[in-house]
Amino acid sequence: MTKAIGGAGLRGQSAGSTALCTVGQSGTGLTYRGYDIAELADKVSFEEVAYLLLKGELPNSEQLANYRTKLKGLRGLPQPLKTVLEQIPADAHPMDVMRTGASMLGNLEPEATFADQYEKTDRLLAAFPSIICYWYRYSHDGVRIHTETDDDQIGAHFLHLLHDKKPSELHAKVMDVSLILYAEHEFNASTFTARVCASTLSDLVSCVTGAIGSLRGPLHGGANEAAMELIEELRDEQHARATLAYKLEHKEKIMGFGHAIYRESDPRNGIIKGWSEKLAAEFGDDRLYRVSVACESFMWEQKKLFCNADFFHASAYHYMGIPTKLFTPIFVCSRLTGWAAHVFEQRANNRIIRPSADYTGPEPRSVPDISER
Ligand SMILES: CC(=O)SCCNC(=O)CCNC(=O)[C@H](O)C(C)(C)COP(=O)(O)OP(=O)(O)OC[C@H]1O[C@@H](n2cnc3c(N)ncnc32)[C@H](O)[C@@H]1OP(=O)(O)O
Numbered sequence: 001m002t003k004a005i006g007g008a009g010l011r012g013q014s015a016g017s018t019a020l021c022t023v024g025q026s027g028t029g030l031t032y033r034g035y036d037i038a039e040l041a042d043k044v045s046f047e048e049v050a051y052l053l054l055k056g057e058l059p060n061s062e063q064l065a066n067y068r069t070k071l072k073g074l075r076g077l078p079q080p081l082k083t084v085l086e087q088i089p090a091d092a093h094p095m096d097v098m099r100t101g102a103s104m105l106g107n108l109e110p111e112a113t114f115a116d117q118y119e120k121t122d123r124l125l126a127a128f129p130s131i132i133c134y135w136y137r138y139s140h141d142g143v144r145i146h147t148e149t150d151d152d153q154i155g156a157h158f159l160h161l162l163h164d165k166k167p168s169e170l171h172a173k174v175m176d177v178s179l180i181l182y183a184e185h186e187f188n189a190s191t192f193t194a195r196v197c198a199s200t201l202s203d204l205v206s207c208v209t210g211a212i213g214s215l216r217g218p219l220h221g222g223a224n225e226a227a228m229e230l231i232e233e234l235r236d237e238q239h240a241r242a243t244l245a246y247k248l249e250h251k252e253k254i255m256g257f258g259h260a261i262y263r264e265s266d267p268r269n270g271i272i273k274g275w276s277e278k279l280a281a282e283f284g285d286d287r288l289y290r291v292s293v294a295c296e297s298f299m300w301e302q303k304k305l306f307c308n309a310d311f312f313h314a315s316a317y318h319y320m321g322i323p324t325k326l327f328t329p330i331f332v333c334s335r336l337t338g339w340a341a342h343v344f345e346q347r348a349n350n351r352i353i354r355p356s357a358d359y360t361g362p363e364p365r366s367v368p369d370i371s372e373r
């Protein structure tokens with residue numbers, strides 16, 4: 001549940017309207033076009049959620065089959081894009097790779113008119129896992145991968161490209177759920193970036209590359225990687241509590257905790273936490289899961305701070321063999337759907353977004369000659 005909040009960061013102020021999502025308004029906290037996140041994560045696939053967000057309603061069986069076939073056909077990367085990806089060093093930030101990859105694709109396949117927006121979004125949706133995995137496998141393993149797998153689901157396709165083999169049913173399911181959880185979240189910082197860009201009547205890829213830049217920061221999407229860096233250092237529950245106590249005493253932010261809108265819990269957390277527990281059991285070493293649970297209880301006891309969507313994603317992704325540096329790019333592969341749906345919505349009822357500022361500078365004065373400064 002939300003409580004009234006105000007102050008810096010435009011907190012608590014409405015910056016527009018949307019039919020896509022509610023955050024903190026319904027009993028359980030998060031809905032996409034009226035559907036509760038828990039029900040979506042339980043009953044449908046990410047491709048159905050993408051269709052829902054982008055086209056307005058869940059697809060029927062035939063529409064879903066056609067949509068999957070279409071997306072599968074768009075996974076290949078043009079040679080000039082592969083050539084660019086091959087120039088990017090292994091120690092580059094993978095979110096910079098995503099930004100450059102999206103931007104290069106936008107150069108090669110520009111959005112000629114807004115009527116192309118659905119086609120261009122589907123292309124990005126299909127190509128993003130290929131972009132990040134092509135760069136990762138080339139720069140880290142020295143191989144040029146073929147990016148067109150026959151996996152029905154985008155999550156399974158990502159794992160297939162990354163590990164060069166089809167994922168287990170469990171891993172494919174968890175990736176699918178993860179993509180659903182990350183798909184959309186109202187006027188968060190990256191989506192708002194996309195909408196501001198869209199409001200100038202810019203092109204879709206510019207909106208998306210700007211949004212990638214906003215998502216990159218550790219206060220937003222980058223928190224799942226920062227959470228992993230924290231938990232991998234924790235030996236056991238006692239060490240977890242002592243480490244957090246030290247950090248809180250030194251006024252450090254604990255990444256993966258807290259939220260700008262939710263006040264008591266993030267409805268995505270319980271879902272990914274449940275899958276992380278299952279993955280821990282399969283993995284055969286549950287240390288990361290146990291220390292994460294210890295962090296969760298400690299932070300609630302001490303600060304009434306709760307895990308957001310990112311915290312248990314860290315252990316879940318790690319158990320599936322995903323390198324930490326690829327965590328936030330996966331968020332991009334999912335959130336693209338929300339960003340694009342917001343761009344469509346902004347374009348359909350546009351006025352340039354241009355707020356005012358409260359001036360705090362000097363009173364009007366005249367320019368002194370340079371010899372007097
Ligand atoms: C998918 C996502 O993007 S979810 C967000 C991912 N980001 C993170 O996990 C980063 C860590 N969390 C944070 O930095 C913040 O909680 C944010 C950025 C998510 C929200 O920021 P705000 O809206 O400013 O937080 P909020 O107003 O609730 O903060 C209240 C108090 O709790 C503190 N606080 C909030 N989160 C944390 C945290 N993770 N660790 C320690 N203290 C915290 C704040 O410093 C603030 O203290 P103060 O009143 O003494 O200044």
Ligand SMILES: O=C([O-])CC(=O)C(=O)O
Nearest residue numbers: 184185187188189260309
């Ligand atoms: O809503 C926010 O501010 C951040 C968030 O959880 C998200 O974008 O998923």
